[in-house]
Amino acid sequence: MSFWSEHVLSRAIDAVCSGRGPSKHRSELIPLAEGRVLDVGVGSGLNLPHADRARVERWVGLDPSPALLAKARVRAAEVGFDVELLEGVAERLPFPDESFDTLVITYTFCSVDDPAVVAQELARVVRRGGKLLFAEHGVAQTESSRTLQRSLEPTWKKVAGGCTLQRDIVRSLTDTGRFVIERTKLREDFPKWMSTVRSGVAVAE
Numbered sequence: 001m002s003f004w005s006e007h008v009l010s011r012a013i014d015a016v017c018s019g020r021g022p023s024k025h026r027s028e029l030i031p032l033a034e035g036r037v038l039d040v041g042v043g044s045g046l047n048l049p050h051a052d053r054a055r056v057e058r059w060v061g062l063d064p065s066p067a068l069l070a071k072a073r074v075r076a077a078e079v080g081f082d083v084e085l086l087e088g089v090a091e092r093l094p095f096p097d098e099s100f101d102t103l104v105i106t107y108t109f110c111s112v113d114d115p116a117v118v119a120q121e122l123a124r125v126v127r128r129g130g131k132l133l134f135a136e137h138g139v140a141q142t143e144s145s146r147t148l149q150r151s152l153e154p155t156w157k158k159v160a161g162g163c164t165l166q167r168d169i170v171r172s173l174t175d176t177g178r179f180v181i182e183r184t185k186l187r188e189d190f191p192k193w194m195s196t197v198r199s200g201v202a203v204a205e
Helices: 002-017 021-031 066-074 115-127 143-160 168-175
Strands: 033-041 056-063 083-086 102-105 126-137 179-188 197-205
Touching: 002 102, 021 102, 021 126, 033 115, 056 066, 066 083, 102 115, 115 126, 115 168, 115 179, 126 168, 168 179, 168 197
Parallel strands: 033 056, 033 102, 056 083, 102 126
Antiparallel strands: 126 197, 179 197
């Protein structure tokens, strides 16, 4: 792991993802998690404090960053339910089919290597009738903002740990043929090129 990733980027990600907007999205979505939960891209564990401990049987968090997982372990020690934290990538989820009742993916889809493969993996590990809770920034609504995203993305991706700007998680989920979007919300904060956020709930058929 490079000095940048371990000491700078991990702190920056934790700080940005702790902001007002992301925290609001978490407070709306994460209490809906129940049963066996998989948090894909758990990062520094920012979802954990928002969970309803009465509804969660077990929480598994997966992330490729050892530095962020170290922060997540601190938060995991403060919640009142079983938490297991694993190092790994979303393209290869190390779990059997239909292992989880709830999937959580927040501010992660932007930085995976292959969104189509990740979406298929999510569809594989959730049980029929299970939920996927998501909040992700992505493609902007206006052509001017999308043009800006395209121009900024090469540089942004290099300094932001592989984060891309124009992913569409709703399309990726529905393209699996298994997820049905139950509800979704779009928020556009400033600046729109990095703060167009789609959040919602998908159900696995």
